[in-house]
Amino acid sequence: xxxxxxxxxxxxxxxxLVLGGALRxxxxxxxxxxxxxxxxxxxxxxxxxxLLRAPFVAATQVLIYAGAITVLILFVVMLTITRMPEVAxxxxxQALAIxxxxxxxxxLGNFLAVSKWMTSGVPAQDTITTELADVLFTKYLLPFExxxxxxxxxxxxxxxxxxxxxx
Amino acid sequence: MVxxxxxxxxxAALFSIGLLGALSKxxxxxxxxxxxxxxxxxxxxxxxxxxxxxxxxxxxxRGQVFALFVMVIAAxxxxxxxxxxxxxxxxxxxxxxxxxxxxxx
Numbered sequence: 427x428x429x430x431x432x433x434x435x436x437x438x439x440x441x442x443l444v445l446g447g448a449l450r451x452x453x454x455x456x457x458x459x460x461x462x463x464x465x466x467x468x469x470x471x472x473x474x475x476x477l478l479r480a481p482f483v484a485a486t487q488v489l490i491y492a493g494a495i496t497v498l499i500l501f502v503v504m505l506t507i508t509r510m511p512e513v514a515x516x517x518x519x520q521a522l523a524i525x526x527x528x529x530x531x532x533x534l535g536n537f538l539a540v541s542k543w544m545t546s547g548v549p550a551q552d553t554i555t556t557e558l559a560d561v562l563f564t565k566y567l568l569p570f571e572x573x574x575x576x577x578x579x580x581x582x583x584x585x586x587x588x589x590x591x592x593x
Numbered sequence: 594m595v596x597x598x599x600x601x602x603x604x605a606a607l608f609s610i611g612l613l614g615a616l617s618k619x620x621x622x623x624x625x626x627x628x629x630x631x632x633x634x635x636x637x638x639x640x641x642x643x644x645x646x647x648x649x650x651x652x653x654x655r656g657q658v659f660a661l662f663v664m665v666i667a668a669x670x671x672x673x674x675x676x677x678x679x680x681x682x683x684x685x686x687x688x689x690x691x692x693x694x695x696x697x698x
Binding site for chain 2: 430433437441443444448450451452457458460461465467468471474477478479480482483486487490491494495497498503505506508519520522523524526527528530531534535538539541543544545546547550553557558561562564567573576577580582583584585586588
């Protein structure tokens with residue numbers, strides 16, 4: 427089963443990139459390094475979506491996260507560059523944060539590993555984008571329109587907030 | 594093929610790493626980026642569940658539509674959060690979150 431082996435190898439490479447990128451994002455010193463490791467991590471998440479046979483979701487992930495959000499963050503980093511504080515983390519809660527995240531990961535991982543998921547053994551088909559568009563514009567039309575209005579409101583609010591004090 | 598549990602553990606690990614960043618960073622932009630990582634982990638969960646639980650055509654599109662809406666909301670929230678960070682920077686010339694303690698008793 428060459429395809430299964432390739433699937434596994436790709437999954438482990440991509441999950442190493444996702445988790446490695448996220449960990450380097452947490453522990454980087456320079457803020458630009460933080461942004462670049464975030465970029466790597468969300469690109470690898472798009473690769474995971476490709477593995478899950480969802481090419482449209484993967485392309486949207488690249489466009490929105492790796493495209494728009496990363497560029498927005500880079501602009502805001504450029505506009506708010508100051509002399510960075512010497513310590514990048516809040517010392518008083520650092521140990522507690524690591525403990526909370528570690529306990530959450532252990533509990534979740536244990537629960538996920540021992541549960542019996544009712545998966546159908548049949549491998550899923552590749553997603554055809556026109557079918558996704560059919561469903562999105564007929565059955566899920568109301569959430570789609572609400573999301574469009576939400577984006578409009580967020581855009582107006584962000585522009586007003588960012589320009590409002592430049593009277 | 595890779596079983597469902599591997600994808601779920603990957604999403605749980607990404608979520609925990611994002612939670613670690615959101616709880617322990619001083620820079621407000623880094624907190625926002627950690628929240629975006631958590632949202633990405635939720636998206637992996639949604640698409641993985643719909644991929645493995647229902648292989649026929651209309652049913653596994655639900656998870657992907659849900660993941661698309663999660664991404665739209667994440668983009669809106671990131672834009673608004675960054676606008677707020679810009680306003681905070683204009684007010685105090687810093688974005689370290691431990692300097693914003695005006696409500697402290």
